[in-house]
Amino acid sequence: MGDNEIILETERLIFRQNRIEDLDDFCDMEADPEVRRFVGGKPRSREEAEKRFLPSLKPATNGLHMWATVLKPGNKYIGRCGIYPHFDAESNSIPSEASFGVYIAKAYWGMGLATEAGGVFVKYGFEHLNLDRIVTMIQLGNDASVKVVEKIGFELIMTEKGEWRDFYHYAIDRHRFYGFLNTVK
Numbered sequence: 001m002g003d004n005e006i007i008l009e010t011e012r013l014i015f016r017q018n019r020i021e022d023l024d025d026f027c028d029m030e031a032d033p034e035v036r037r038f039v040g041g042k043p044r045s046r047e048e049a050e051k052r053f054l055p056s057l058k059p060a061t062n063g064l065h066m067w068a069t070v071l072k073p074g075n076k077y078i079g080r081c082g083i084y085p086h087f088d089a090e091s092n093s094i095p096s097e098a099s100f101g102v103y104i105a106k107a108y109w110g111m112g113l114a115t116e117a118g119g120v121f122v123k124y125g126f127e128h129l130n131l132d133r134i135v136t137m138i139q140l141g142n143d144a145s146v147k148v149v150e151k152i153g154f155e156l157i158m159t160e161k162g163e164w165r166d167f168y169h170y171a172i173d174r175h176r177f178y179g180f181l182n183t184v185k
C-alpha cells in the first residue's frame with residue numbers, strides 16, 4: 001500500500017482510499033440487517049451495495065470522503081468512516097462544514113473502534129481542514145452511535161420528527177472542540 005493512499009491512522013486503524021478489493025467486505029457489511037437497522041432500515045442487496053460503493057473509488061482530493069477503515073492486525077477492511085460535505089436544504093455544500101459518518105462491520109463492534117475513528121476525524125476536520133463545524137444525524141434508537149458521538153464531543157442540537165423515523169441532530173463547532181480537548185487532556 002502506497003503511503004499516499006493513507007489519509008490518517010490511529011493506534012489500531014488505518015484510513016485509506018477505497019479499493020475494488022474492499023467490495024466484498026463492504027457488500028457483506030451492507031447485507032447485515034443489524035448494521036442497516038438505523039441507517040436505511042433494511043439490508044442492501046449486492047446490486048444496491050455495489051452501486052453505493054463504486055463512486056467511492058474516485059479519489060477524494062479535499063479530504064471530505066468516507067474512507068476505507070482497516071484494522072491494522074490482519075490488514076482487515078472493517079468498514080468506512082470520515083467527514084464528507086454537508087449540504088443545505090438547496091443541496092449546496094456548506095463551506096467550512098462537514099458531516100461525520102461511521103459504519104463498522106458487526107464482528108468489530110464494542111471494541112471502541114468507532115470512537116477511535118471518530119475522534120481522529122473530528123481532530124482532522126478542525127486542525128487540518130480548518131472547518132468551523134461538523135454535524136451528524138442519528139436515528140432515534142441508535143444508542144451506540146449516540147454514545148460514540150457524545151464521547152468525541154458532539155452535542156445534541158435538536159430532534160427532528162420525520163414521517164417514518166426521527167433523528168437527533170448533533171454538532172460540534174471549533175470552539176467546543178478546543179474546549180473539549182482541554183477537558184480530556
Ligand SMILES: CC(C)(COP(=O)(O)OP(=O)(O)OC[C@H]1O[C@@H](n2cnc3c(N)ncnc32)[C@H](O)[C@@H]1OP(=O)(O)O)[C@@H](O)C(=O)NCCC(=O)NCCS
Nearest residue numbers: 035102103104109110111112113114115138143144145147
Ligand atoms: C454505531 C457503531 C458505529 C458503533 O461502533 P463501535 O465500534 O461498536 O463503537 P464503540 O465501541 O466505539 O462505542 C460504542 C459505545 O456504545 C455502547 N453501546 C453499544 N451498543 C449499545 C446499545 N444498544 N445501547 C447503548 N449503548 C450501546 C458501547 O458500550 C460503547 O460505549 P462505552 O464505550 O461507553 O462502553 C456501529 O454499531 C455501527 O457501525 N453500526 C451500524 C452503522 C451505524 O449505525 N452507524 C452510525 C450512523 S449514525
